[in-house]
Amino acid sequence: MSETAISYAALILADAEIEISSDKLLSLTKAAGVEVEPIWASLFAKALEGKDIKDLLTNVGSVGSAPAAGGATGGATAEVAAEEVAEEKEEEKEESDDDMGFGLFD
Structure with missing residues (x-):
């Protein structure tokens, strides 16, 4: 309340x-x-x-509609970024095994 x-x-x-x-x-x-x-x-x-506040209230709808204008390009960019993040995580895993002086299958 x-x-x-x-x-x-x-x-x-x-x-x-x-x-x-x-x-x-x-x-x-x-x-x-x-x-x-x-x-x-x-x-x-x-x-x-x-x-x-008046400006905030009148522009409430315009903020949400802006990202939709990206279309296919925005989706492709997001996919590339996701792939890069996945590759970086794999590299970090490999490096962490090496940091301990041994790997799981050595």
Whole structure:
């Protein structure tokens, strides 16, 4: 319940174009009759410091759709990267046996 109340308080402050601070968030929740621990207000104030909440809300959908534009090229690149990682892991295994001075089948 505390997180929801703080979220709404942050939206109210953003809509009124008032800087979001811990004190202002607590004042709004207290005026609404919701008891909130001060840590929640501090966390939200720090997380939202310097950010435009209206801009964040209007661009929510655009972030998720960007990677889909990569198409086949993005998939090919991911496959190549996965192969390289697998090769590196195999090399590390071989090296770790050598580090002990013996191999499993020596």
